[in-house]
Amino acid sequence: MSFQETAGPGGAGRAETEARVLGEVTEDLREVIGEEYVIDMDITLETTFSQDLELESIEFVALADRLRERYGEAVDFVGFLAKMDVDQVINMRVGEVVRFIVDSLPAPATAGSA
Amino acid sequence: MSRVLFVVPPLTGHVNPAVGIAGELADRGHDVAVAGHAGVIGGLVPPGLPLLALPETLSEDDRADIVARSRALRGPASLKFLWEDFLLPLAAAMAPAVDAAVDEFRPDLLVIDQQAVGAAMVARRRRLHWATLATTSAEFDNPYGVLAGLGQWVADLLRDFQLAQGVPAGEAAAGDLRFSDELTLVASVRELLRDPEVPSHVAFVGSAVGRRAQTAAFPWEWLDPDREAVLVSLGTVTREAGGRFLRAAAEGLLGLAGRAQTVVVAPPGLVDDLADAAPDDLLVAPFVPQVELMPKLSAVVCHAGNNTVCEALSRGVPLVVAPVRDDQPIIGEQIARSGAGLRIKFGRAGPAAVRAAVTALLDDPSHRQAAGRLREAFAAAGGVAAAADRLEKLAA
Numbered sequence: 001m002s003f004q005e006t007a008g009p010g011g012a013g014r015a016e017t018e019a020r021v022l023g024e025v026t027e028d029l030r031e032v033i034g035e036e037y038v039i040d041m042d043i044t045l046e047t048t049f050s051q052d053l054e055l056e057s058i059e060f061v062a063l064a065d066r067l068r069e070r071y072g073e074a075v076d077f078v079g080f081l082a083k084m085d086v087d088q089v090i091n092m093r094v095g096e097v098v099r100f101i102v103d104s105l106p107a108p109a110t111a112g113s114a
Numbered sequence: 115m116s117r118v119l120f121v122v123p124p125l126t127g128h129v130n131p132a133v134g135i136a137g138e139l140a141d142r143g144h145d146v147a148v149a150g151h152a153g154v155i156g157g158l159v160p161p162g163l164p165l166l167a168l169p170e171t172l173s174e175d176d177r178a179d180i181v182a183r184s185r186a187l188r189g190p191a192s193l194k195f196l197w198e199d200f201l202l203p204l205a206a207a208m209a210p211a212v213d214a215a216v217d218e219f220r221p222d223l224l225v226i227d228q229q230a231v232g233a234a235m236v237a238r239r240r241r242l243h244w245a246t247l248a249t250t251s252a253e254f255d256n257p258y259g260v261l262a263g264l265g266q267w268v269a270d271l272l273r274d275f276q277l278a279q280g281v282p283a284g285e286a287a288a289g290d291l292r293f294s295d296e297l298t299l300v301a302s303v304r305e306l307l308r309d310p311e312v313p314s315h316v317a318f319v320g321s322a323v324g325r326r327a328q329t330a331a332f333p334w335e336w337l338d339p340d341r342e343a344v345l346v347s348l349g350t351v352t353r354e355a356g357g358r359f360l361r362a363a364a365e366g367l368l369g370l371a372g373r374a375q376t377v378v379v380a381p382p383g384l385v386d387d388l389a390d391a392a393p394d395d396l397l398v399a400p401f402v403p404q405v406e407l408m409p410k411l412s413a414v415v416c417h418a419g420n421n422t423v424c425e426a427l428s429r430g431v432p433l434v435v436a437p438v439r440d441d442q443p444i445i446g447e448q449i450a451r452s453g454a455g456l457r458i459k460f461g462r463a464g465p466a467a468v469r470a471a472v473t474a475l476l477d478d479p480s481h482r483q484a485a486g487r488l489r490e491a492f493a494a495a496g497g498v499a500a501a502a503d504r505l506e507k508l509a510a
Contacts, residue, residue, distance in 0.1 A: 034459065054188045054461060056443035057259040064260050082262040089190045089261055 014102065018045075021098045021105075028066040029094075032059050045095030067101070075104040116509035117145045119166070119221035120247075121212060121233035123204060124154035126350040127421050128227050131249045131301045134324025135225070136163055138498040139505060149215045149233070166215045171207035184439075188461075190264055192439040197271055205232030209279060212236045223509040225299075228253065231272060231291040235279050238289060245508060246294040249322070250420040251302035252441030253292060254312060255448065297508050299501050301424060303491040306448040317504045320495030321424035323405055330401035338375055338394070342412035344472055347379040347404065348438075349419040356417070357384050359436060359460055363415055364388050364396060366465030367472060371395035374412065374476065377402060413475045415468060417460065418446035427454060428497075430489035432481040434471040436460035453484035 026043040033053060041052075049055040055063070060081065067077045080100050084092070118139055120132045132148065140146040140163060148159050152167040154177075159165045172180070180200055187195050209232040216224070216236065224244040226233045237244035248254070258265035269290060276286035289295060297315050301322045304310040312318070337343055346363045348356040360378055364385040367376040377397045378385055389398040404422065408414075408429040416422045418435035423445055426433050433455035437446035449455040456471045463471075475481045496503070 050189045050191050056189050056437070057257060057261050057264070058443055058447045060261055061259040078260050081260045084261070084263045086190060086194050086264055086267040089264060090194060 017102050017105070018098055021101050022094070024070060025067075025094060025098055025101070028063060028070065029053065032062045032066065043094060045093065045098060047094045049092045049094070050090050071101060071105065074106055075101050077101075115144050116222045116506070117220060118147075118223050118225060118505065118509060119215065119219050120146070120148045120225045120227075121208075121215075121230045122148060122150040122155060122227045123201075123230045124151040124172075125229070126155070126158060127419060128229065128249045129155045129158045130421060131322030132225065132227060132247055133159055133163065134322045134498045135247070135299070135501045135505070137324045138502040142502060142506070144506075144509075147219055147221075149212065149219075166219060168208055168211045168215070171204070188439050189443075190261065193264060193268070196440060197268060201229055201231065202271060202275055205230070205235065205275060206279075208232035209236055213240075216240065216242065223505065225505060226294070228292050228298075231275070234291040234294070235276055235281060238276070238285065238291070239279065239281050243296060243508060244294050245297040245299060245505060246292065248292075248298060248300045250441040250445065251300050251306060251318070251448070252420075252444040254300060254316065255307050255444050256309075257441065257444050297504055299504065301420060303427075303488065303495050305488060305491040306452055308451070317500070318495055319501040319504075320492040320497045321421075321428040322498055322501060323425060323428070324498040329403045329406070330399070332399070332403050332407065333397070336375075336397055337410055341372075342374040342476060343377065343410050344370075344374050344413045344415065345377045345379070345402070345404070345407060345411050346415040347402070347422060348417045349422055356438075356460075359463065361385055361388075362463060362465045363468045364398075366467070366469035367415075368392055368395055369465070369469050370472065370476075374472075377407070379404075413472050415472065418442040418449065418457075420445050423449065424492070427485055427488040428492040430482065430486040432475045432485040434458060434468065434475060436463060452488060453480060454488055455481060455485070 022045060029043060047053060064077045067075060120136045122129045122132045136146045136148055137160060147164040147166050149166040149168055151170055152165060153170050156165060184195055212233045213236055224237050224242055225247050226237060226244050228246050228248040234244065272291050273286050277283060300316060300318045302318055303320055304312060304318045344367055346360060360380045361384060364378050368388065371392060375395055379402055380398050381400055385398050389396045405425055408425055408431055411431050413434065414426045414431050415434045418437040419442060423433060433449055435446040435449050435455055436458050437443040438460045446457045450457045456474060458467050458471050
């Protein structure tokens with residue numbers, strides 16, 4: 001799985017950060033989609049935005065707002081989405097967003113990664 | 115008097131607004147015809163309007179296959195399927211037939227549905243006057259949001275289609291087949307948009323309800339004057355796949371039977387058992403005269419299909435919307451943003467969620483007030499008469 005492959009040397013620190021970011025992204029996703037609708041859904045790195053979460057374009061906007069509030073300008077989620085073509089959007093998984101956020105966060109948060 | 119040719123795709127929700135405006139022009143003495151796929155739309159075009167039949171390029175089986183595949187899709191995957199597997203093949207197949215229809219009818223003006231891009235291509239290639247008829251306002255309300263790649267992908271597809279069909283590169287790059295440069299009519303009101311400023315050649319005409327080919331019967335005496343009435347309808351495309359939602363809605367609303375009766379538009383066999391058990395509280399019919407029913411209703415539960423939304427708001431009726439795909443999430447967002455209704459999830463809302471949302475509409479007057487403000491906006495937009503006025507100016 002690409003998640004472990006990218007961890008590499010010092011992966012423990014990165015894995016911890018990814019786990020924390022996954023929790024934060026999951027929290028934001030639950031708020032965007034509506035808690036009552038995802039209460040029985042386990043959101044993981046492999047969860048797809050289209051097929052599993054049925055996220056619509058307006059919900060991507062709401063998610064972008066929340067991620068900007070949470071992580072600030074360092075995490076340019078809108079720029080990340082803008083580069084995606086239609087197939088990349090269709091197939092996007094939560095793990096891609098989590099890794100993008102971890103990669104974008106200032107150095108201390110990724111200390112220990114290669 | 116002018117000769118006006120309407121071109122529609124084989125989609126019911128796109129035909130009714132076109133027929134409404136076409137009927138208004140015909141009543142004013144213009145020579146009007148509708149070009150479309152007779153097998154799908156024939157029954158929707160009133161006898162007084164000539165139908166120029168486009169050749170059926172899809173067999174019944176092909177059509178059923180497309181519908182079945184589209185049902186499994188949501189969001190961006192649905193957008194991709196719509197354009198790649200339905201609209202562009204339709205456009206390529208339609209183009210020669212539209213060419214022939216133009217030769218035969220010799221229109222002064224074409225009115226082309228926003229999704230009948232094959233006809234728009236013909237009009238551009240032949241430099242004919244043409245107007246776009248948008249049966250939804252989604253394309254004017256930033257539909258792709260932060261997913262800019264999706265919007266660019268559609269624009270590129272349409273440019274490549276024009277090039278493949280012989281439109282010069284400069285013109286193909288300059289013009290988008292979804293939007294006429296001369297006039298685009300939109301079946302909605304600007305007040306529902308996030309940014310209501312639109313160019314002067316874009317005319318929001320409100321609800322395009324006009325002449326219809328047929329009206330369903332309805333047992334008007336069934337309605338109880340001492341209770342409110344709620345309509346549940348998923349429109350013409352979604353309802354066959356909406357069994358779970360329709361059943362949840364019927365079950366949920368039966369819990370409000372003390373104060374409200376419910377009418378569910380559903381194919382036979384889906385919720386008839388519930389209606390049989392509570393015949394005074396729940397009415398099930400495969401078709402209802404939706405436009406005539408609106409003034410009797412306190413709330414509408416629907417899929418955020420633009421026609422149903424416009425018909426409800428034209429009467430000031432608030433809505434619970436459960437958008438499914440295509441433009442519906444955008445229209446649903448308009449409803450939620452305007453305050454004229456509440457949004458729930460089509461795929462997951464159960465009886466309690468539907469009941470809670472409808473209860474909120476009945477209890478909180480702010481939704482009805484917001485819907486009432488939009489009723490005035492729809493009245494001011496002018497409907498089929500305003501659309502006909504703009505088309506007459508362009509054709510003259």
